[in-house]
Amino acid sequence: MLVVENLQTRFYTRAGMVKAVDGVSFTLGRGETLAIVGESGCGKSVTALSLMRLVADPPGRIVGGSVRLEGTELLALDEAAMRRVRGKLVSMIFQEPMTSLNPVMTIGRQIGESLVLHEGLSRRAALARSVGLLQLVGIPEPAQRAREYPHQLSGGMRQRTMIAMALACRPRVLIADEPTSALDVTIQAQILELIGRLQRELGTAMIMITHDLGVVAETAERVIVMYAGRKVEEAAVGELFARPLHPYTRGLMNSIPRRAAVRLQEIPGMVPALSNLPPGCAFAPRCPQASAKCRAMEIPYEEKQPGHWAACLYA
Amino acid sequence: MSGYLIRRFFLMLVTLFGISVVIFVMLRLVPGNITDIIFDSAGFVNPKQKQRIERELGLDQPIVTQYARWIGGLARGDLGYAYVSEKPALQEIAPRIPVSAKLAGLALVFSTLFGVTLGVVSAVRQDSTLDYVLRVVSLSGLSLPSFWLGLLILMACVQWFGWIPIYRSTPESFWKELGLLALPAAAVGFRSSALVMRLTRSSMLEVLRQDYVRTARAKGAPERSVNYRHALGNALLPVVTIVGIEAAFLIGGLIVTETVFNIPGVARFLVEAIRWRDYPIVQNLVMFIALIVVLVNFIVDLLYVALDPRIKFGN
């Protein structure tokens, strides 16, 4: 349903040119959940923004690749046509619900805006539907809440509002960019459960962007691991957790605190500056297994096992 | 919230009281009063006459007594008597107020309309040629002395239209009067509009950087709606405060412009009274000016509370 091929997004800054997304490809089937995992700066958020063509231009620009949603090439659409896609066919929820909601608009109006825009509803009809949506996302006293402002709601409720806003027009794809990172742990679980339930009910496919492997395990069917703008591993969720092939993935898994009193293993070093990538494998400087060959050549991204791909010479 | 307003009101009174003390003291910093000026022009000093006049005017009393008399009078609505004309100060001041009010009002309307619109346009088209032109124009607006602008306007009228737009007597119709005041209002308002434009622009830019603007775009809202419905609503809040700052700015401009265009208003009267050391007039006028500024700021505070839902529906 959604086919992304060789997506390339670059940022042109005073410090130089940065390949934030360097040849990322994946497919998403109807109702499927795909997780994109990686540390900050690996390009996962930019990938999401690129799909929706929300990358600020300047300084960013999508320079290559293709994004086909149900056959339509999104990168070729003009702005007006793309606007009809946003919010209606593809929606996004963001990490910070407080700053992502307009402080001077009631939440009922903010949710209703998509309905007015894409389904041509009148303001009053949109408001009524918004109340229904608020109820759907589990906000008590929705009619009252619809007239309130974002600052009057708690963090969890704001995120629910964002979810309601995103799902108002029943999009085909929902992109969730770190939806729970800014929330308390207990609320996190509730929100994830809510997203999952609604996704199943509405048949929406989802791309879950996160740095948290716990969230991946909870929600995803397939996983892509990104590093320095590229894919380094890709597999079904169970397979990935059982047999992580790429040293980076293994490093990520090792850094999850486990119940046994084992010392946390960190991945030494830092994510490289994208404007100054070393030749060869981008992870080589931090990799325990790296060899001279790793630093010299372009590492191919291959199917090491059925349905399990990785970019490593030693996987 | 009403507690806040009551506190502000009380603070306002304290401020006004403080101003009265300050202005009273400032005027009497240096020895010498109106009697000296009278005798200066006469060319000689007759000590007996000087003493008599001083006694008449109450200038021989200790300062604290003089102050108490003035303040006491103010509270009763008695502003004392002008030294120069020997008429009640109120009688001198009151008739001059309407002209200044009309001039100030026109200038305010002019500067707010121009300033806000151009500021928004400039922000929305950041870094375009229009933006640069507007920024340079606004910067030069802040650099021009307003009295010079007034002089230039006078000169232009004389050279090109052979007509001097000097305010002579009270014209018959209200609109004719406003027409005569239009040019001086433009002179006063130009500087204010430059200030408003700059502040509106930076406020708007700040808002356009916010996350909720990105959310609006993610919903597929057209640029126009993003700019004017989402962003402007938030950007205008600080603009309300700006109008308060403008009030003080305008009064300074009024002083010189009334002098240039020979408009018989309160501001020009202040200058004359200062030259003559006509203390009662000066004191009362300055108090009046301070009262206006303080009142405007108070109203701005009220407006802010009314308009910003975060304050109105604070938790």
Add this chain to the structure above:
Amino acid sequence: MQATIDFVRRYPLGAIGAAIMGLFVLTAIFAGTIAPFDPTATDAPASLARPGSVHLLGADFMGRDVFSRIVHGARISLAVGLCATALGCLIGVAIGLASGYLGGGFDLLVQRLIDILQSLPLLVMALVMAASLGPSLANTIVAIAIPLVPNVARIIRSNTLALREMPFVEAARAVGMSEVRIALRHVLPNTLAPLIVLATAQVGSAILVESALSFLGLGIPEPHPSWGRMLSESAAEYVRTAPWLVIYPGIAISLVVFGTNLLGDAVRDALDPRQRR
């Protein structure tokens, strides 16, 4: 040298502003050499001479050369503007620093005073001060400096309050530094950046206020040439007959203030910690 080139490239407008200011400063310093005439020398036959080869920018009704008066006026106006700003900032910093750092009753009093003084427009306060002090060069400087104090004090005070809570101040205290030393050696340098931005912005205001005061006859007295007073002397009467009397002094004022504003904007952008263009 490299820093200068960088500055010019990154802030072209600021560089222009600096160039303008530099030009005026040089003119002020070398006024004696540049001006062809004595600015106060009257020359009745040359009264209201048009701009030409003898009097570059014309002459006023007393026959005084406009160009020379403008050149010497640069000295006066710049001196007054800079001195007034410096004085105002000095006093403002002292008050703001003390108030923010000491807190308590003193701070409350200062806060109220600042509120009070800020309720009066700059020009009004300067007018009253100038009038009560009497016309002289020094008095004009004071009359302009004092109204500038509350704004400076307010900003320095809020900066000081913020800095006072910072960890490095606590660390200094923990090492046993005296409060005064902390205030002077740790807090003050960190308020420098906003102060510089503020000061450059105020210079323009100071010059404008001086010209307004002189225009109203309450500023710089005779015989010092002042751009503002040049404009008042020529007001409505000569507007038709001798426009050069109105145009050139005004251009001088506007250009200088424009230069300070350009420079001030660039300085502000350069020192802004958020560094987004």
